[in-house]
Amino acid sequence: MKEKASLVLHFILITGVIVQAFEPISTTILTGAGMAALGKKLYNYLVETCNEHWVGFNKTGLEADLQSKLFGQHVASRVILKAVTGFMNTENPKKPLVLSLHGWTGTGKNFVSQIIAKNIYQRGMISGFVHLFTATAHFPHEAEMDLYKSQLQQWIKGNVSACPRSMFIFDEMDKMNPGLIDSIKPYLDYYETLNGVSYRKAIFIFLSNAGGENIVQVALDFWKGGRDREEIELKHLEKALSLSVFNNKNSGFWHTSLIDKNLVDFFVPFLPLEYKHVVQCGRAEMISKGLKPNEEAVEQMARDMNYFPQDERVFSMKGCKVISSRLDFYI
Ligand SMILES: *[C@@H]1O[C@H](CO)[C@@H](O)[C@H](O)[C@H]1NC(C)=O
DSSP states (O other): OHHHHHHHHHHHHHHHHHHHHHTGGGTSOOOHHHHHHHHHHHHHHHSOOSSTTTBOOOHHHHHHHHHHHSOSOHHHHHHHHHHHHHHHTOSSOSSOEEEEEEESTTSSHHHHHHHHHHTTBTTGGGSTTEEEEEHHHHSOOGGGHHHHHHHHHHHHHHHHHHOSSOEEEEESGGGSOHHHHHHHHHHHSOOSOBTTBOOTTOEEEEEEOTTHHHHHHHHHHHHHTTOOGGGOOHHHHHHHHIIIIIHOTTOGGGGSTTTTTTOOOEEEEEOOOBHHHHHHHHHHHHHHTTOOOOHHHHHHHHHTSOEESTTTOOEETTTTTTHHHHHHHHO
């Protein structure tokens, strides 16, 4: 579906460019320089290039996506919009943007990274300027750590040299080797340049479950107190985050001096999802599959999910994570 749509889009785009490009040709003589310019123009539209056609920022799109596609995350949504918009609208940022997203599984951390990528890069996550690293998949062997370090540094340097507006997403940050995290620290800092390369336009996003349990506790306290979930503000979660994230000597992430050096610009908490959010995710999933939402199936699926804590059964154990495959079973 998606591929087809993008093919059609490409076709329209290419046709448009050709028509546009040939327009002046009918009235002027085609010179060598003209040919070269035309070729360059076509190339720019066909091949992803680090220019404003492929890389930019769609604030309205980001806002709309966060509002209509991300469920149950009013705090994260606000912080992300503010952080990304502020950074993208700054002509000469003093350092790259570094976001650290925290929360229980399936609460939307990966999904938010995709939304950010989609509203900066024409090709979203499949853009050649977006790089996703998963600790256990990309850096699995302790013995290879030195190799990983130099590789990762080379990649960051090479990619940012080719396109300053590059994005690096590190999934499973809590499972990353502290030494490996340390090796990328210089790129997150305030340096004007490092060996002639400026990293100030780059974006780094760290994803982890660290702090997830404390965030759950805050949400549960609100729920038990009969308070509206929407009343939860960043300030209520900041303490929960700092307690678990900053003081937890067991989590690899925090053995490093990322924190003391204030290299992370925003810590973004993700709340655990409730039944109603799982229903929302199910509905959205059906629509994205091109189906008419089937309320009964979606609700049945949501009811069959596991919830915790055991007595209250308020929060979805897996959030919205397994919904895509589960839904097939109900429709
Ligand atoms: C850019 O990063 C990718 C990994 O995402 C790596 O394979 C590639 O070699 C890097 N490019 C450069 C020029 O370093």
